Amino acid sequence: MFEVRVTAEPFDSAHEQARLAALGPDVGALVGFTGLVRDHPLLIEHYPGMAERAIRRVLDEVCTRRALLGAIVIHRFGQLAVGEPIVLVMTAARHRAHAFAAAWQLMDYLKTEAPFWKKAPTGWVEARAADERARAAWTAR
Amino acid sequence: MFEVRVTAEPFDSAHEQARLAALGPDVGALVGFTGLVRDHPLLIEHYPGMAERAIRRVLDEVCTRRALLGAIVIHRFGQLAVGEPIVLVMTAARHRAHAFAAAWQLMDYLKTEAPFWKKAPTGWVEARAADERARAAWTAR
Amino acid sequence: MIRLLYFAWVRERIGTGEETIEIPGELSLSELVGLLAGRSPGHAAALADRARLRAAVNHEFAAWDARVAPGDEVAIFPPVTGG
């Protein structure tokens, strides 16, 4: 099960985790990353035609390098309050190293390759050079 | 909030995640690792006096290197069926790199430093050299 | 005809999220941006600094020397900040 969803709706991490856990008796490791709105509310804009496709491509790329049994990526858009979840990346594998590496790599790729933009009350959030470096570091590993 | 629990009871990841998310508006990243019983049932034996203390020590060590806002580690013992959760490691940070690194490092340390033993129907599970290597690799980073 | 999409502050400065323009034939993204910059002061302001812009052609990130042709969907936006 490799799923990508782009949605304005909240998501239920526990539900998604249960679905990955149910994939079979060889699932030994589940890693979940949840990104929350920090400090101030955010308006998240996205490119509807491209967003899901870009995330799917990132997922395909990560899957070529990690032995995953399943993965779910959910990215929200719209107006979100502080503390609300923005993004969920969840991976299932036999062993923890693959689940951890895949989830982390997925997040670093999403940050630089998925067409989403954040607007804070103070203006549009600038892309961070640290995100570009984090993305680039995976190609060396 | 930095919590360690050693228990025979199941745990509720969603509940623990909600507690970490509620730590404050500076929580931007939550990483959760859940280890599940894979392939066959397991009896998990532990050293009651030492287990919680060893995990606490691991958590203290990881916290010196990662900017965590909170962490929860739960390790179960007793007879567990395939698919049941054994261990939960959950970290909260401002940024994803700290949350990911801390959770992964916590798991690698737990594997080699927390006094738990697994018995499968075929006998006691042997320690894996790969776990020792994973643990050792963190000291170089 | 090319369908143009703008996002984030590029959209705000241009004043619309979508427009279509006629192009004579194939051209580079760079040439297209030059063409667009002449359409209004808002376009000019939004498209002035190419280092702050990224583009996609038909839902794929594309470099400024990529070719675009009538029928393509071209999006211009700031570096992404999702996740």
Place this chain on the structure above:
Amino acid sequence: MIRLLYFAWVRERIGTGEETIEIPGELSLSELVGLLAGRSPGHAAALADRARLRAAVNHEFAAWDARVAPGDEVAIFPPVTGG
């Protein structure tokens, strides 16, 4: 007196998870294991291969040359496999 705890297959081979023994005074963990190995065939079998064993003194992992004294709690077990 020293309190001894055994876990996993060490416990199974020795046939008990806990016992106490009198020791004359301070000694090394290595000496203690030698002493214990003489108590029964089960002890001897469990403690024969030190490379397969680990130990803790008062809830801290300890090397074989660590000193133990009356009043200490000593645990002997296989390498851990939790997580």
